[in-house]
Amino acid sequence: MLKEEYREQIAGRLLWHERDGSVLVYVPGGEFKMGDGKDGDCPRHVVSVSSFYIGMYCVTNRQYSEFVRATGHRAPNQAGWDSSSKLSHPVVYVSWDDALSYVRWAGLRLPTEAEWEHAARGPANVLYPWGNEWDESRCRHSGNCGSEETCPVWGYASGVSGYGTCQQSGNVWEWCSDWYSENYYGYSARRDPQGPESGTFRVLRGGGWSDVANFCRSAYRYGGAPGGRGTSHGFRVCLSVPAVQGEGLHPVS
Numbered sequence: 001m002l003k004e005e006y007r008e009q010i011a012g013r014l015l016w017h018e019r020d021g022s023v024l025v026y027v028p029g030g031e032f033k034m035g036d037g038k039d040g041d042c043p044r045h046v047v048s049v050s051s052f053y054i055g056m057y058c059v060t061n062r063q064y065s066e067f068v069r070a071t072g073h074r075a076p077n078q079a080g081w082d083s084s085s086k087l088s089h090p091v092v093y094v095s096w097d098d099a100l101s102y103v104r105w106a107g108l109r110l111p112t113e114a115e116w117e118h119a120a121r122g123p124a125n126v127l128y129p130w131g132n133e134w135d136e137s138r139c140r141h142s143g144n145c146g147s148e149e150t151c152p153v154w155g156y157a158s159g160v161s162g163y164g165t166c167q168q169s170g171n172v173w174e175w176c177s178d179w180y181s182e183n184y185y186g187y188s189a190r191r192d193p194q195g196p197e198s199g200t201f202r203v204l205r206g207g208g209w210s211d212v213a214n215f216c217r218s219a220y221r222y223g224g225a226p227g228g229r230g231t232s233h234g235f236r237v238c239l240s241v242p243a244v245q246g247e248g249l250h251p252v253s
Helices: 004-010 063-071 095-104 111-122
Strands: 015-016 023-027 032-036 045-049 052-055 174-180 202-203 221-224 238-240 249-250
Touching: 023 111, 032 111, 045 111, 052 111, 063 095, 111 174, 111 202
Parallel strands: none
Antiparallel strands: 015 023, 015 249, 023 052, 032 045, 052 238, 174 202, 202 221
């Protein structure tokens, strides 16, 4: 599934995860400015994160169908979700609880929202994965989704982030590990924040195929019920460093 457009940008920074077939890209740790001064995205503040690997793509219907077959887990309530024409699309109609079950089966985890935003902003710490200006041609959103809604996870190559992640703007909302609190940024840890200790909702990031530009910003965040299964709710995987190659992890050239 790795597209030629991305190879030079992420050369030497990829791992293939044998269990579920995910391709993970290395994101170096460091400080970045998190938030955007809008609504629940404020205040903008400096956060430091440790290095990690994150899914280059969202988890696909193909991957999720293997999980369902292996475990007997509940399948998404979407007609034709595992048809041949949809296998490369991101899985949707999955709850936070479903996503957690998947990553536990795969031996991976969900990203924190700080990790997610760091990967989306890239080394230049930009507003959208591709830069600071909205460009409707670089992601799947309400203005171009058409009747098919989602698109393959490798689509919109021009919207790749500076770290090499694909579609962190648009197509599907992505579950993060954190509990959601609108006021969390006022008291969050500055080093590897993990979110509030408890809550009612879990964090969703990135915006989906039915959303407008504001929701597709790298900083935009909102909360969803952990058991809720939305038409544009998906997820990507994450892996802490150090990752031991040879234990189901293989470098991708």
